[in-house]
Amino acid sequence: MDALIITCLFLFLLFFAIFLKEWYLFSVQKRTLIEHMYEVTGHRTYDVRKPETASERLVKRLLRYGDDYAVLGQRFNFFSESHEVEDWLLKAGRPLDLTVARFQGVKIVLTLLGIIVGALLFVLGFPFAQFGLILWPLAGYFLPILWLKKKASERQQQIRYDLPEFLDTVSVTLQAGVSLDHALREVIRFFSGPIQEEFSRFNQEIDLGVPREKAYEQLLKRNDNPEFQMLIKALIQGMRLGVPISVTFKVQADNMRRMRKELVKEKAAKASPKVTLITTLVVAPTAMLMIGGLMVLNILENAKTFTGIFQ
Numbered sequence: 001m002d003a004l005i006i007t008c009l010f011l012f013l014l015f016f017a018i019f020l021k022e023w024y025l026f027s028v029q030k031r032t033l034i035e036h037m038y039e040v041t042g043h044r045t046y047d048v049r050k051p052e053t054a055s056e057r058l059v060k061r062l063l064r065y066g067d068d069y070a071v072l073g074q075r076f077n078f079f080s081e082s083h084e085v086e087d088w089l090l091k092a093g094r095p096l097d098l099t100v101a102r103f104q105g106v107k108i109v110l111t112l113l114g115i116i117v118g119a120l121l122f123v124l125g126f127p128f129a130q131f132g133l134i135l136w137p138l139a140g141y142f143l144p145i146l147w148l149k150k151k152a153s154e155r156q157q158q159i160r161y162d163l164p165e166f167l168d169t170v171s172v173t174l175q176a177g178v179s180l181d182h183a184l185r186e187v188i189r190f191f192s193g194p195i196q197e198e199f200s201r202f203n204q205e206i207d208l209g210v211p212r213e214k215a216y217e218q219l220l221k222r223n224d225n226p227e228f229q230m231l232i233k234a235l236i237q238g239m240r241l242g243v244p245i246s247v248t249f250k251v252q253a254d255n256m257r258r259m260r261k262e263l264v265k266e267k268a269a270k271a272s273p274k275v276t277l278i279t280t281l282v283v284a285p286t287a288m289l290m291i292g293g294l295m296v297l298n299i300l301e302n303a304k305t306f307t308g309i310f311q
Contacts, residue, residue: 023209073104090222091152156225162195167253174246227248
């Protein structure tokens with residue numbers, strides 16, 4: 001009996017050791033594959049999906065309803081023509097995997113929800129509910145438009161913020177004798193956000209055989225940031241004239257740095273009048289109220305003295 005127990009224990013330890021070895025080899029291979037995918041694509045597509053939250057499930061359901069109302073939404077496209085929505089989506093990086101048709105449908109769904117909410121509040125007798133019959137549907141219609149415009153603006157601002165550092169890094173890499181495509185693949189590994197997404201897509205288009213000038217034009221189409229457009233146009237001109245890419249990046253990096261300094265100075269100059277206005281509108285009335293209040297209290301407490309003066 002003891003020999004059987006010892007044999008079973010030995011076999012268990014043996015198989016457990018084999019399991020640990022295989023698991024270690026699997027982990028090493030997985031890590032190697034992950035790094036290779038990241039170097040090639042610039043995206044960590046291997047991330048394990050986390051459990052969906054209630055808000056994420058709600059958004060997905062809303063998007064599915066948007067697909068159902070896509071045709072109706074494309075007919076009622078006031079202040080959101082299809083070509084305008086496509087432009088906003090490109091500049092915003094297509095958040096939530098939105099398409100033009102789906103966005104137009106979501107807009108109609110939120111408008112219908114606004115009508116339902118406004119009617120419900122009116123039936124329940126809430127104050128000013130009659131105004132809600134108009135305001136809630138309008139909010140449901142225009143909020144998606146404002147949200148998408150805000151997303152596009154934030155993404156372009158993030159590109160503007162990351163661009164000088166990106167240019168400096170690429171410029172140093174190019175001066176070391178590395179080709180542009182290889183330099184971009186190496187540099188974007190150390191960046192995140194929209195600038196990584198844009199140049200990762202640029203590299204993928206080049207790998208798929210898209211002409212370089214056409215890929216540059218697609219970058220211009222997807223981004224309206226002035227500094228970014230100036231960089232891409234300089235690259236196109238340098239490619240046509242045969243100017244070394246490293247020189248182009250170095251010059252653009254210096255220009256971006258100078259423009260950022262001027263932008264900071266401009267914001268600092270605009271901040272002073274704003275501070276003065278806030279001080280005038282907030283601090284001054286408060287000080288006057290305090291002084292006036294103290295004077296009134298003093299008069300009330302010494303009413304006899306003041307009345308005696310006028311007798």
